Amino acid sequence: MDARVIILLLFSGVCLTSAGLDKYSFINERKTWFDAQEYCRSRNGDLASARNKEDIILMTDITGWTESWIGLNDLNRETMDLYPNSWRWSTETKSRSGYMNFAPGEPNYANKEEECVDIWTEGTWSDGECSSLLNFVCFSGPSTDKTYHHINLNETWASAKNYCRTYYTDLAMIENEEENQQASSNVTDPAWIGLSRRAWTYSEATNQSFRRWWSYEPDNRSGKQFCASVYKNGFSDMGCTSKLPFLCSDGIARKQSRIKIMIQSNLYLTNQHNKDNMLQQLSASLTRAGQTDFNLSWSTLPQKLDPASLNDDHQ
Incomplete structure (x- = not known):
């Protein structure tokens, strides 16, 4: 019909634009990254994010070339917890429930290369190297009524995502225990799902991916540099307990x-x-x-x- x-x-x-809709506030008080984040959030903002090179120029102008904290961080790598801004579904939509079902001791970021998630027969999850060749689970239908499809092909996480987007909706997005049981019901070996880790994300949980690192940065010197500062017109990684001035991002229109x-x-x-x-x-x-x-x-x-x-x- x-x-x-x-x-x-x-x-x-x-x-978000740079033309005055997003106002940076320079706080010339030396604080750790965590204390700076708390300060910005207590004033209904957050540590600053950058979306383009013009933002970085603006940051540099405001700070007077003083090295200062911004919101960019890689804290998940340090703490190995479920820092929510580091783990994203391939659909790029936000989970309504925040549901996760990692096995004990996971994610463990083994060999410093495990940033994609697979599901096991019993329904528990682990992180694995994204280049590994595994079966995978796709989903189709609306997010409120998903149907899961186990695909018995061995692909990298990225290739599995492309396959699911071609023939279904996307790699499996799982938001509750019932969906987890459905997604794992036909799994006999570890299989990719749509969750992966994003290195270096912004504190205010935007999807912005713009980075402008100085040469040889980030270098994670001594294995303890998980927070970013802006200096002149580029980013450096720093130890999060160092004390620096900082930029808040507030007044987002x-x-x-x-x-x-x-x-x-x-x-x-x-x-x-x-x-x-x-x-x-x-x-x-x-x-x-x-x-x-x-x-x-x-x-x-x-x-x-x-x-x-x-x-x-x-x-």
């Missing part, structure tokens, strides 16, 4: 855009399953296109609305 439905798609999130789309489809777009599946695919497409920090939702407009009147509206 041919169905024509006019949909209002709400695209909202944090819009929020922006919401409404994108209106008319969809013609032979699907019943009033069916919640179809709508959830379409939203999941759109979310994955936006993420692959480099968009971050967004929320998507559906809202059906009145049927009498003239489609010719639909134009982009930015608030």
Whole structure:
């Protein structure tokens, strides 16, 4: 059945630019990285993040070339805990529950190379080298009603992710014990799932991946340098207990855009399953296109609305 439905798609999130929407505050007090983070967060901000080279120039101007803490850190490597900003699902969407099921002693970052996660027959997880060749588990369907597919091929984590995105939705995203049991039900040997570790992430949990290290940095001197400072126009890794001035990032402006789309489809777009599946695919497409920090939702407009009147509206 041919169905024509006019949909209002709400695209909202944090819009970050360097043109004054995000204000850096230079705090000329010497603190450890942890105390600096606490100070910034107590004022409804966080340690500063950088999105491009213009941000670093701005940081340098504000600090007067004084070496200062920023939010970039690799603390998961030091503590081997589940520092939430270091472990990400391949879908790039945030887990609603924060569920994890690592086996005792895992993740252990063996040989300093284990940054991808596999699931075992009994449903426990461990970290492994991303270049290892393993079976893997994909999922399909909306995030609220996932179906898991065990793929009996041996691939690296990255190749497994590409396979799942080609034939299903993505590598398995697991958000509760029931889903974990379903995902592991056909596993006989360790199999990749969609969780992996991101080295050097920002304190404020953005998806920003911009880095500008000085030559030979980060070098993790003495195996104890897990926090980053900005100096002149580049980053250095430092011991987190060193005391430096720091940059807070606060006053982040929020922006919401409404994108209106008319969809013609032979699907019943009033069916919640179809709508959830379409939203999941759109979310994955936006993420692959480099968009971050967004929320998507559906809202059906009145049927009498003239489609010719639909134009982009930015608030």
